[in-house]
């Protein structure tokens with residue numbers, strides 16, 4: 001068996017290439033720069049294009065243009081950059097652009113701690129732009145997860161014609177770890193559905209609201225109309241309330257109706273357990289270790305690792321919450337994901353957020369102690 | 375009037391106010407495109423916000439309508455990704471304000487997109503506010519007593535910042551079609567700034583007539599111009615030609631470590647290697663970790679250094695374990711290797727936390743720090759002339775491994791040979807193997 005010793009940036013870049021990523025634009029920013037450097041180096045071959053934009057707005061906008069010619073585009077940034085991406089994320093949602101957006105979280109707000117890890121963007125990326133539409137947010141829970149989830153992010157962005165945010169953090173991206181690359185099962189690569197009917201191409205035409213409009217690239221033999229303004233099925237601007245509602249319901253339902261396709265969670269439920277440890281991101285491996293320790297002591301504890309943070313995997317959560325009295329959620333922020341869990345809790349179910357915001361990682365011992373697990 | 379080809383007859387008339395120059399300029403553009411017989415399916419009209427941003431909907435070509443001031447960026451993305459498309463940007467002076475930096479960057483890059491900049495000196499769509507091109511002293515809804523700011527001279531600015539084709543004309547100029555034809559045929563970035571009338575706002579606010587437009591064109595700020603310097607390579611062409619396959623191959627297949635050795639660790643071990651910038655600390659720690667992995671260990675490494683990378687400390691936090699590693703942080707390391715003063719300063723917090731069963735290793739004549747841990751000194755002066763300074767970090771790791779055989783010295787030799795060549799690997803391996811025990815002293 002062969003191993004690799006790589007950091008999350010290398011894993012992400014490698015998986016992006018495997019997924020067929022052939023366009024990158026970005027702007028240097030700690031701690032996402034390693035991804036920037038790798039893709040700037042690796043893409044200009046086999047038809048790939050990589051460019052450094054003059055700023056973050058330029059970078060994501062260039063990606064959006066390229067994606068509409070059929071490219072599989074990725075851009076990577078950190079807190080200040082994702083803030084600048086906000087308006088363009090709205091454009092990608094509205095125009096139905098396949099695009100993978102990486103946010104390597106660092107301590108914020110503002111410049112915050114450029115080289116200090118944190119997970120403070122969790123709710124920001126859940127509603128990253130104006131207009132209030134659902135967003136797909138995936139958070140790798142380790143290095144193997146980084147490899148497979150990056151491919152998943154591309155698959156979802158392609159098949160659902162939507163931007164997908166890959167939410168990770170400094171610790172994950174810049175720490176090197178051993179990974180048995182041969183053992184990581186990558187999802188099958190899926191591409192956007194191209195329009196191939198003999199009839200007229202209607203750029204935003206769908207039969208039912210949850211359908212995904214077939215794609216034709218700029219330069220196709222039929223005119224392609226792209227727009228970020230409210231539009232009808234043909235891509236012409238409209239103020240017609242009926243058409244506007246159709247469009248917005250479509251943008252909502254194309255995400256919500258594909259919840260199962262998006263969902264990526266690992267459940268390790270123990271019969272009779274009254275405690276559920278719920279983890280994502282950099283705390284996932286710690287929680288796995290913590291649960292092992294609890295069980296070694298003869299106590300019961302269930303574990304749920306969520307990779308698809310948003311939409312919140314409600315069905316799987318509800319089944320995991322059966323018979324549970326206490327839910328423990330460790331996070332490197334003020335308890336952000338816990339906020340999204342509250343509406344799912346039954347009366348009497350207690351939530352214990354374990355939070356750390358000093359830039360240092362949590363520890364297995366801290367989780368055991370603060371979660372009253374032993 | 376020229377036969378309408380690129381303009382969709384079913385959608386005419388244009389949506390602009392009576393007397394607005396936008397329609398005239400679009401007609402001239404249509405003529406220029408006709409002269410060049412562009413295939414409408416190979417043309418993308420890119421627009422953003424403002425009255426002129428509505429224009430793409432009147433074309434039978436492909437159309438891309440985006441956010442305010444960013445049209446040139448989408449155009450760049452399209453052109454880079456599909457260099458054989460004709461990409462034409464229609465934007466206003468408002469967009470040149472909010473996205474001026476993008477225009478300058480596109481000009482500097484020389485990406486072969488063609489910008490037609492509709493400059494009517496104010497924001498039409500939102501109510502006649504002043505824009506970056508409003509002439510000095512002009513009145514707008516937001517400069518009631520006259521504009522104080524000096525106008526942004528778009529064509530000149532782009533020209534001196536690399537635009538190989540930059541022109542300015544009035545919307546009514548007889549040669550506008552000729553200039554447009556030349557711009558569209560140009561292999562590189564082109565911009566034509568077209569001065570226009572906005573009869574709903576700027577014209578009535580300033581009693582702005584054709585004679586006033588001519589006065590502007592005769593002045594220093596907005597003169598008619600045509601600067602063409604055709605000597606730079608177009609960027610998309612350049613980008614398509616550069617690049618090698620090597621980095622991509624390495625990223626995809628490069629890192630394969632086979633297990634070939636056995637380790638002796640029964641439990642996890644945290645090691646901190648603390649040195650100075652430029653001392654190859656991080657790469658040496660990484661090679662050590664790889665040797666561990668080749669011996670069946672799991673490894674985790676993260677590094678710490680100041681943002682000004684060539685100064686101060688350089689530290690690697692290394693975790694080795696017979697089983698997978700969950701924990702990232704290190705509270706107190708089992709081994710702390712101190713290579714320099716900078717490392718010693720930065721590692722201070724760990725020294726305080728370390729216990730008797732943990733070990734500090736001092737390289738050379740570093741002062742002995744206060745700590746409860748056992749302290750050993752590695753007398754590097756014994757190796758004077760044999761171990762270059764640049765290789766101290768790696769050399770110390772070899773010597774450490776000889777004394778504390780977590781895994782075979784051969785594993786490190788192989789790891790170094792693979793990354794840095796056999797010569798260096800063999801040399802450091804030999805130094806470590808031949809070093810006598812008295813290179814160590816307890817401090």
Ligand code: SF4
Pocket residue numbers: 389390391393394395396425494498499571572573574575
């Ligand atoms: S407001 Fe001004 S720029 Fe806009 S359409 Fe009317 S005249 Fe033209």
